[in-house]
Amino acid sequence: MAEVVQVRDLHYSYPDGTDALRGVDLNVDEGERVAVLGPNGAGKTTLMLQLNGLLRPSWGNVHVGGVPVDDSHKSENRRRVGLVFQDPDDQLFMPTVRQDVAFGPANAGLRPPELDTVVEDALAQVGMTAVADRPPHHLSLGQRRRVAIATVLASDPDVLVMDEPSSNLDPASRREVAEVLLAMRRTTLLVTHDLPYALQICPRAVILSDGRIVADRPTSELLADKELLAAHRLELPFGFDPTTVSRSALR
Amino acid sequence: MPTTTSSVLTERLYVSRESRIHGLPAHVKILVVLGSVVAIVATPPTAVWAFLLYFVLVRLLLLAAHIPFRTVAPRLLVELPFVVFALLLPVFGTGPRVSVGPVTLSEAGLWAAWGLLAKATLGVMLSVILASTTSTADFVNGLQRLRLPEVLVQMTAAMVRYVNVVVDEWHRMSRAREARGFEARGPRAWPMLGRSLGALFIRAYERGERVHLAMLARGYSGRMPELDSRATVPLATWLAAASVPVCFAVVAVLANMLGGLGG
Known part of the structure; x- marks a missing residue:
């Protein structure tokens, strides 16, 4: 299968000298859903911003869809990687939902009527067609998060990268966002420390700790390794046992 | 008809109704209001009859927009600082003075105060009509289309x-x-x-x-993509909309030619 994301020996230091990434290697195949787990400050967000070139490596390189992430492929890098930020209020900056979903493809040069079709499709994929003409602040957090997903789907990215998609959601909204993600057959990187959510959505998980990938296994296996989790400040919620979650529940 | 106002700050002014004015594209409405206000400002205050006509025209616009006057009235309060300033003009104005009861007031100051009040009130009323019939998102689109x-x-x-x-x-x-x-x-x-x-x-x-x-x-490079997908405004709409500032302009021209009562 084709590799969509290739990260090779990626190092990154912030201008103040903090080493955020110290040699990350990560390959993600087409259609795979991979959870990137790690404690706060492990470099998860830094890795996310490297994927579409908002930050540049100090050393090493990143390819997405076979295209190097660098200055000469800026607009292509941005189209191929769909970043969904944690706070939808940061992501949804246009006056109405429809305009916001149109923002990415319009920047790529799409114009009506093709643009309208793309917007409708993206909103339909997250079940938010009904709110198209409303301003984002009228929506609940769960609805805003789904619209935020639509805003990147509209650009038809090779890989969807989501930062903590379950944070602050009530259980119903959490399930609705999960359903949207599970219904898509799209390569997805889920950056989170919500371990049950990672298990539900991603068959494979990696642990990013102290700027390195320290584990890369099937999620159910990884979550069963209590010592590994404890060594990297990851903890399962009280009473949650990944070994008793049935396979049928995960499909 | 009860008027519902949104709890959301930027939508408190919008009054949701079906009307021809609501249906006009925002950039057309902005130009209509601008043109009408220019005509009003260019009218000499002494032509009192012209201002009465203006108030009639504005009242007709309110009726056409299905906005009750009691919705507009409280919104006129933003004019208050101008009112205070207008009231000071006759007291501190120069030139010939007229006595009103125990005080004497400047005649030129009185005319200036009347002119300021009338023009400001009409201007605010027109702006209120614009704000009540245009959602903020449409308004921003309108500004974009006006370049x-x-x-x-x-x-x-x-x-x-x-x-x-x-x-x-x-x-x-x-x-x-x-x-x-x-x-x-x-x-x-x-x-x-x-x-x-x-x-x-x-x-x-x-x-x-x-x-x-x-x-x-998402590919931002300093320019906002133009997102208003509506086709160009038909000529008939432009002409219908233009009739409003034209009415105001005709009155303004007549007022400048004929002059007014005590001018």
């Missing part, structure tokens, strides 16, 4: 989008302060309020950086 400088349009759009977010943040902060026994009373509370305001500014600034990152991630 207002890109940066101004983007700043307006960002303000419209984020003013509610920032105001909500401020409400949450004040609730958190009150929950811990803080009461905003008197100057002794000012240092605390100042610090809160500073914290709010920093949060808003940081949000600005995150939003910018989110924009870059």
